Structure formats: C-alpha cells, structure tokens
Amino acid sequence: MILMYILLPIFGALPLLIILFRMRNARRIKTNGIPTEAVVAKITPLPRSVASLVLEYVAELKGEKFLFTGKATATVGQYKLGDKIPIYYLPDNPYKMSLQNQQGFNFLLVFTILIFLFILYATFQMEELINPTM
Numbered sequence: 001m002i003l004m005y006i007l008l009p010i011f012g013a014l015p016l017l018i019i020l021f022r023m024r025n026a027r028r029i030k031t032n033g034i035p036t037e038a039v040v041a042k043i044t045p046l047p048r049s050v051a052s053l054v055l056e057y058v059a060e061l062k063g064e065k066f067l068f069t070g071k072a073t074a075t076v077g078q079y080k081l082g083d084k085i086p087i088y089y090l091p092d093n094p095y096k097m098s099l100q101n102q103q104g105f106n107f108l109l110v111f112t113i114l115i116f117l118f119i120l121y122a123t124f125q126m127e128e129l130i131n132p133t134m
Helices: 002-032 104-130
Strands: 034-046 050-061 064-075 084-089 097-099
Touching: 002 084, 002 097, 002 104, 034 064, 050 084, 064 084, 064 097
Parallel strands: none
Antiparallel strands: 034 050, 034 084, 050 064, 084 097
C-alpha cells in the first residue's frame, strides 16, 4: 500500500515535469538561437480545431546553407500554406527550432499543476477511506 502512496504522486508529477522540460528547452532555444523565418509547407488538421504544421526554413550549418523542416501546432485557420512564421533555431543543431511566440505552454503548465494537485488530494482521500478515524 505504501508503494501506491509513492507511485501516485510520481505519476501525477510526470506531465508537469515534461511540460517544465519543454518550456526550458524552448526558452534555451530562444535565448541561444538564431532568428529566421520559416514557411508553412504543409498543414494537417487534427481533432479539436488543432492543426499540425510542417515548417521549412533555411539555416546555416558549418558555413553552408541547408533547408530544414520542423513541426509545430496551431489552431486551424491561423496559418495558410506559404505563410511566414518567425522562429529560432540552434546554431549547432538546426533541427531544434522554436516558434517566436509560443503561447500554449502557459495553459498546459496550469493544467498539469491542477492534475498534480488533484492526484495529491486523491491520494490523501484514499488514505482516509482505507483508514477512517473514529
């Protein structure tokens, strides 16, 4: 039973840790990255009014310019084929890129914090159900 009290909060913290890791990576790319413009090459609609974008951008690697592709998500209708989007890419690894104005992390951060708090609350409630005080 003690294993359940340890594993439940850990599983509740995993989404939060993943979001924090991705936020840190996006911030690192923005601070250390090189700004450029990417062109929307392909749009694939996903469920719930979200679209997956394939972005193409030219980046310099070891003195030569190459065409790279990256993926991003946006709301359906926000971008059209051929639209230009400002991005940042890492000079040592141009495959790692980040949009200049990513706004989805704030909502996901709050959502994952709420999930973690709910699981903590549920763990304590489970303890009270198993061992009621008289």
